[in-house]
Amino acid sequence: MPDIAPIVEMKRINKVFPGVRALSDVNFRLFKGEVHAIMGQNGAGKSTLVKVLTGVYKQDSGEMLLEGRPIRPDSPLAAQKLGINTVYQEVNLCLNLSVAENIFIGREPMKLGSIDWKTMNRKAAEVLLRLNIKIDVTRTLSSYSIAIQQMVAIARVLDSSAKVLILDEPTSSLDEGEVEQLFKVIRKLRDEGLAILFITHFLDQTYQISDRITVLKNGTFVGEYMTEKLPKLELIAKMLGKELSEFNYSATGEAKRDAKRDAERAAAAHGSSAETMLRAEGLGRHGSIAPFDLDLHKGDVLGLAGLLGSGRTEMARLLFGIDSADRGDILVKGKKTTLGSPHSAMMKGLGFCSEDRKNEGIFAELSIRENIILALQAKRGAFRYLTKGKQLEIADKLIKDLAIKTPNSDNEIRQLSGGNQQKVMLARWLATDPSILILDEPTRGIDVGAKLEIMEQILNLSREGLGVIFISSEFEEVIRCSTRVAVLKDKAKVAELQGEDMTERGIMQTIAGGK
Amino acid sequence: MKTKSIFSSRNLPMYVTICLFFLMFGLGAVSFKGFFSLQNFLNLFIDNAYLIIIGVGMTFVIISGGIDLSVGSVLALSTMLASSLLEKSHMDPILVIPIVLLVGISLGLFMGFLIQKFDLPPFIITLAGLYLARGLCYVISLDTIGITNAFWQKAAQSQINIGDSFISPSVVIALVVFFGGIFISRNTKFGRTVFAIGGNEQSALLMGLPVARTKIWLYGFSGFCSSLAGIVFTFYTQSGYALNGKGMEMDAIAAVVIGGTLLTGGVGSMVGTLFGVFIFGTIQLLIAFQGTLNSWWTRIAIGFLVFVFCFLQRVFETRKVAKEAPEPSAKAGAKAAEA
Numbered sequence: 001m002p003d004i005a006p007i008v009e010m011k012r013i014n015k016v017f018p019g020v021r022a023l024s025d026v027n028f029r030l031f032k033g034e035v036h037a038i039m040g041q042n043g044a045g046k047s048t049l050v051k052v053l054t055g056v057y058k059q060d061s062g063e064m065l066l067e068g069r070p071i072r073p074d075s076p077l078a079a080q081k082l083g084i085n086t087v088y089q090e091v092n093l094c095l096n097l098s099v100a101e102n103i104f105i106g107r108e109p110m111k112l113g114s115i116d117w118k119t120m121n122r123k124a125a126e127v128l129l130r131l132n133i134k135i136d137v138t139r140t141l142s143s144y145s146i147a148i149q150q151m152v153a154i155a156r157v158l159d160s161s162a163k164v165l166i167l168d169e170p171t172s173s174l175d176e177g178e179v180e181q182l183f184k185v186i187r188k189l190r191d192e193g194l195a196i197l198f199i200t201h202f203l204d205q206t207y208q209i210s211d212r213i214t215v216l217k218n219g220t221f222v223g224e225y226m227t228e229k230l231p232k233l234e235l236i237a238k239m240l241g242k243e244l245s246e247f248n249y250s251a252t253g254e255a256k257r258d259a260k261r262d263a264e265r266a267a268a269a270h271g272s273s274a275e276t277m278l279r280a281e282g283l284g285r286h287g288s289i290a291p292f293d294l295d296l297h298k299g300d301v302l303g304l305a306g307l308l309g310s311g312r313t314e315m316a317r318l319l320f321g322i323d324s325a326d327r328g329d330i331l332v333k334g335k336k337t338t339l340g341s342p343h344s345a346m347m348k349g350l351g352f353c354s355e356d357r358k359n360e361g362i363f364a365e366l367s368i369r370e371n372i373i374l375a376l377q378a379k380r381g382a383f384r385y386l387t388k389g390k391q392l393e394i395a396d397k398l399i400k401d402l403a404i405k406t407p408n409s410d411n412e413i414r415q416l417s418g419g420n421q422q423k424v425m426l427a428r429w430l431a432t433d434p435s436i437l438i439l440d441e442p443t444r445g446i447d448v449g450a451k452l453e454i455m456e457q458i459l460n461l462s463r464e465g466l467g468v469i470f471i472s473s474e475f476e477e478v479i480r481c482s483t484r485v486a487v488l489k490d491k492a493k494v495a496e497l498q499g500e501d502m503t504e505r506g507i508m509q510t511i512a513g514g515k
Numbered sequence: 516m517k518t519k520s521i522f523s524s525r526n527l528p529m530y531v532t533i534c535l536f537f538l539m540f541g542l543g544a545v546s547f548k549g550f551f552s553l554q555n556f557l558n559l560f561i562d563n564a565y566l567i568i569i570g571v572g573m574t575f576v577i578i579s580g581g582i583d584l585s586v587g588s589v590l591a592l593s594t595m596l597a598s599s600l601l602e603k604s605h606m607d608p609i610l611v612i613p614i615v616l617l618v619g620i621s622l623g624l625f626m627g628f629l630i631q632k633f634d635l636p637p638f639i640i641t642l643a644g645l646y647l648a649r650g651l652c653y654v655i656s657l658d659t660i661g662i663t664n665a666f667w668q669k670a671a672q673s674q675i676n677i678g679d680s681f682i683s684p685s686v687v688i689a690l691v692v693f694f695g696g697i698f699i700s701r702n703t704k705f706g707r708t709v710f711a712i713g714g715n716e717q718s719a720l721l722m723g724l725p726v727a728r729t730k731i732w733l734y735g736f737s738g739f740c741s742s743l744a745g746i747v748f749t750f751y752t753q754s755g756y757a758l759n760g761k762g763m764e765m766d767a768i769a770a771v772v773i774g775g776t777l778l779t780g781g782v783g784s785m786v787g788t789l790f791g792v793f794i795f796g797t798i799q800l801l802i803a804f805q806g807t808l809n810s811w812w813t814r815i816a817i818g819f820l821v822f823v824f825c826f827l828q829r830v831f832e833t834r835k836v837a838k839e840a841p842e843p844s845a846k847a848g849a850k851a852a853e854a
Binding site for chain 2: 076077080092093094095096106113114115117
């Protein structure tokens with residue numbers, strides 16, 4: 001079909017945010033009667049690209065064509081008027097209004113200056129029937145499931161002027177049956193000639209529904225492929241920004257790269273009889289992560305590997321009590337417990353470094369010392385105040401141990417580099433003397449040297465007997481640090497790899513589903 | 516299926532209100548001789564015409580998720596303006612009424628503009644409006660201004676007979692506003708946009724609805740209702756006085772809440788508000804017939820009722836949420852087991 005002109009064409013789009021080059025020279029084409037998926041890791045630029053298309057952001061340079069004519073929508077409304085409609089994950093409708101109203105509000109059929117409810121309800125039922133849905137359109141939207149609400153949102157944008165339909169993570173809160181229902185609708189609309197842009201983190205769904213895939217990596221355009229001609233394994237490699245042949249080589253070479261680490265791994269494998277620090281049995285939370293089993297032994301580094309949105313962070317949040325599980329059990333040191341809150345998790349010897357360092361980690365206005373002491377003070381309670389002398393002693397020791405580069409522990413933390421801030425986060429939890437440490441993307445956004453240092457610290461800690469759960473989107477890092485790797489995909493734990501199987505290719509194959 | 520949608524839990528507070536009203540009126544009929552008469556029922560309209568009018572405007576504002584605290588003061592300002600224009604400037608009623616209404620609408624539009632344009636909280640802006648309008652009353656006059664205008668006298672004294680009983684012209688005005696309110700809320704784009712804003716303002720914006728314009732006119736409409744209520748109030752009292760309608764904003768809010776309109780916005784009805792006003796009036800009647808209780812007991816009863824109704828609303832809401840929470844799906848588990 002490539003000989004047909006695309007309905008949407010974005011050419012050499014550039015977008016720079018302060019400090020980040022979000023898109024550089026990205027191309028994108030969308031065809032009539034096709035479902036197109038954009039794939040990429042964290043920071044690949046998917047959402048920025050979509051936001052440029054829908055008028056939320058304005059590109060710095062580059063051209064956007066709709067049916068061959070240049071467009072520059074400056075708001076989502078302007079984009080809608082051009083026929084580019086978006087249905088978001090959080091359905092943007094009014095739950096208090098009836099289904100029919102949600103479809104027609106703003107363009108209600110009128111009769112003698114009054115809303116013609118009869119016609120409106122009839123037309124609404126007709127539009128929904130086109131999507132194979134038969135429901136009572138006079139009931140309030142809140143009385144229907146999210147799946148139906150999404151269909152209503154789609155029905156709303158389906159008038160004659162709709163040319164492009166963008167579905168932003170529509171399936172993340174649907175169950176399998178509902179996803180199938182949605183896909184039926186998407187296929188029907190595609191066959192009727194609509195151009196559909198489908199955004200999802202679910203790899204399998206991408207293959208079920210899309211005809212064409214555009215891959216982005218770090219804000220650059222990797223390529224555009226027909227889905228049927230792109231094996232899953234290759235897609236994953238492209239998302240990681242590598243060629244498959246590279247992995248063939250490194251898969252053999254890598255295992256022997258770090259002999260010392262190998263020995264440790266072997267020891268850990270033997271020592272799996274070692275004390276179990278943390279154990280999850282059938283732990284899960286609806287809509288967040290499917291039930292999983294997990295064991296973390298003393299001195300273990302358990303890596304969590306998976307693509308963006310695979311459920312890594314969700315798993316970590318359950319284990320630290322930030323989100324509460326709705327099924328399964330957590331055992332800390334063999335004892336069944338409930339982690340009702342991060343505080344109770346902390347009191348039981350757990351520590352957690354969030355992936356969102358800026359918002360959920362550091363307190364930018366506080367000093368390094370205060371940032372380090374925070375968790376410890378919280379653990380002791382407000383009435384057992386740490387004297388300044390004691391605080392200094394703890395902070396200085398950790399600054400030295402972790403080699404945090406600062407002249408003085410009283411400096412504000414925001415003056416530190418990202419890598420050193422991350423070390424302060426590590427120090428904060430080490431101050432509480434934890435036995436289990438969960439690190440969510442501790443190496444993100446810091447330079448290579450700092451990455452190596454952080455990884456070295458993680459290994460040191462595990463040697464001292466800590467159990468560490470290490471999350472990173474760089475499979476290479478996960479493998480280098482971990483004694484075992486749990487692989488996640490589509491919000492579920494799918495496998496655990498160790499020893500020989502624990503290679504980048506092994507992880508990718510597990511994710512692709514080919515054994 | 517039809518009955519199910521009528522008796523959905525959303526409307527339940529309103530039905531509770533209607534039942535409560537009949538219960539209270541029945542209680543009065545059983546307890547006091549002469550309580551149960553058509554005239555006594557019509558007196559609810561006659562005595563509370565101004566509150567019904569203000570209540571209609573307030574219901575719209577609260578459905579949108581806002582609040583209007585200025586209504587009592589705007590009512591007072593309208594009584595002052597009307598009486599002063601009539602008595603001191605000897606203006607014709609044909610001119611006085613539009614002027615008073617225009618002042619009320621303008622004040623409302625001004626507050627709506629500030630609330631919308633600068634994203635300021637309605638509570639604070641209308642509180643400022645409350646002080647401003649009340650202060651302006653004293654600028655016009657410190658004392659009561661009696662009205663001797665013939666038209667006004669006639670409006671006060673005319674009676675429209677219904678059988679042996681009667682209603683006043685004020686009741687006709689209140690009913691027109693009431694039914695107008697029902698029509699606007701159910702059958703106009705403006706009315707439905709108000710509901711949409713109350714349901715989810717962000718969504719309303721993304722759906723391309725004229726949120727800004729609607730919000731500004733909303734307060735303009737409430738200002739119109741308040742000033743019209745002020746005119747009706749002067750029919751009743753034949754005077755303008757700066758202390759008129761002190762605390763009336765609270766009576767109006769209470770009536771709206773008792774009528775089943777959610778303070779969080781998105782849900783409410785004019786019929787509910789009418790019965791909210793009726794309950795208000797019935798409590799006053801009951802206390803008057805009882806004879807020994809201080810009239811302040813009205814406040815205690817109303818206070819108690821508002822507590823009960825807010826509580827009821829919360830109970831209905833939580834029950835709804837619990838019912839709609841997604842059931843944990845067994846499928847996700849099965850998927851993990853397969854893998």
